[in-house]
Amino acid sequence: MGRKIVVALGGNAILVDNPTAEAQKQAVKQTAEHLVKFIENGDELIVTHGNGPQVGNLLLQNLEADSDKNPAFPLDSLVAMTEGSIGYWLQNALQNALAERNIDKEVATIVTQVIVDEKDPAFENPTKPIGPFYSEEEAKVEIEKGKGTFKEDSNRGWRKVVPSPKPVTIKEIKTISNLVETGHIVIAGGGGGIPVIEREGKLEGIEAVIDKDFASQQLATQLNADLFVVLTGVDYVFVNYNKPDQMKLEQVTVSDLHTYIEEKQFAPGSMLPKVEAAIDFVESGEANTAIITSLENIGSLIHSNAGTIITK
Numbered sequence: 273m274g275r276k277i278v279v280a281l282g283g284n285a286i287l288v289d290n291p292t293a294e295a296q297k298q299a300v301k302q303t304a305e306h307l308v309k310f311i312e313n314g315d316e317l318i319v320t321h322g323n324g325p326q327v328g329n330l331l332l333q334n335l336e337a338d339s340d341k342n343p344a345f346p347l348d349s350l351v352a353m354t355e356g357s358i359g360y361w362l363q364n365a366l367q368n369a370l371a372e373r374n375i376d377k378e379v380a381t382i383v384t385q386v387i388v389d390e391k392d393p394a395f396e397n398p399t400k401p402i403g404p405f406y407s408e409e410e411a412k413v414e415i416e417k418g419k420g421t422f423k424e425d426s427n428r429g430w431r432k433v434v435p436s437p438k439p440v441t442i443k444e445i446k447t448i449s450n451l452v453e454t455g456h457i458v459i460a461g462g463g464g465g466i467p468v469i470e471r472e473g474k475l476e477g478i479e480a481v482i483d484k485d486f487a488s489q490q491l492a493t494q495l496n497a498d499l500f501v502v503l504t505g506v507d508y509v510f511v512n513y514n515k516p517d518q519m520k521l522e523q524v525t526v527s528d529l530h531t532y533i534e535e536k537q538f539a540p541g542s543m544l545p546k547v548e549a550a551i552d553f554v555e556s557g558e559a560n561t562a563i564i565t566s567l568e569n570i571g572s573l574i575h576s577n578a579g580t581i582i583t584k
């Protein structure tokens with residue numbers, strides 16, 4: 273068996289600027305062309321992905337429908353729907369990319385439930401941005417109309433925010449593990465997984481969106497992955513990002529990262545959760561390594577270890 277690699281896909285792997293299904297499928301096709309390099313390299317692949325834009329857009333579509341004849345679904349069901357639709361796009365694109373290369377492997381998407389703590393303080397303080405961007409004026413109109421909480425998202429505009437509890441454990445971990453062990457490519461924990469709470473031994477969906485970086489880390493840790501790769505819009509994590517003296521981080525230790533976090537080098541809501549997830553994975557196993565880089569850099573990562581490589 274090759275290295276077991278959990279890959280978390282960032283937003284640009286699915287939605288660049290056009291939210292039509294066709295454009296997202298096209299973006300996912302390009303993404304698959306990059307991901308398949310790991311499989312050609314002999315690695316075992318587990319793919320996770322975000323759903324922030326898609327689940328927010330689906331919620332808007334639901335709210336526009338006739339509330340009697342076609343009532344809106346709760347957020348946990350909408351997360352499940354995006355897990356299914358994005359999982360299908362990825363499954364289809366990866367399967368086609370494998371067929372072109374005569375690689376005989378199957379790809380399966382697991383609708384994954386992720387247990388969260390119903391007492392998680394995140395339920396009282398929504399922070400997870402979903403759906404489209406608004407100007408400040410537009411967001412204030414939405415707030416006045418009672419359309420929920422809106423916050424500024426990493427200097428990119430205003431977005432609706434929903435609770436984002438921390439993942440505690442992945443319910444279908446044995447199924448995912450069995451599929452990986454028997455040589456299948458698995459897409460799991462999409463959109464951070466469906467948030468569920470456990471009450472008297474029963475699982476119940478709860479309205480929230482889990483951060484996919486934290487859910488992916490949980491998946492990588494529970495699968496005892498060799499490597500956790502976070503793919504995003506930059507080849508490297510930087511200190512002094514976007515400043516004239518910015519410096520890329522190539523090999524970095526957990527202790528260096530803690531220092532940079534104290535210096536506020538990583539933007540909350542964008543790079544910070546990725547760095548925190550990488551640290552948690554590295555700390556969860558003796559020889560664990562995490563890498564933060566871009567999709568486009570996968571070839572260089574495989575052949576010359578390019579990217580931000582995080583070790584103990």
Ligand SMILES: Nc1ncnc2c1ncn2[C@@H]1O[C@H](COP(=O)(O)OP(=O)(O)O)[C@@H](O)[C@H]1O
Pocket residue numbers: 281282283284322503504505506508509510511512513537538539541542543544
């Ligand atoms: N210190 C940093 N180093 C590199 N990128 C950073 C840093 N701080 C913020 N960023 C930004 O964070 C982005 C990644 O966050 P985001 O786009 O929210 O993630 P995702 O790829 O999961 O959708 C990068 O593309 C970059 O623009």
Ligand SMILES: NC(=O)OP(=O)(O)O
Pocket residue numbers: 282283321322323324325401463464481482483484485
């Ligand atoms: N669920 C989640 O974290 O999605 P995004 O990465 O798209 O925000």
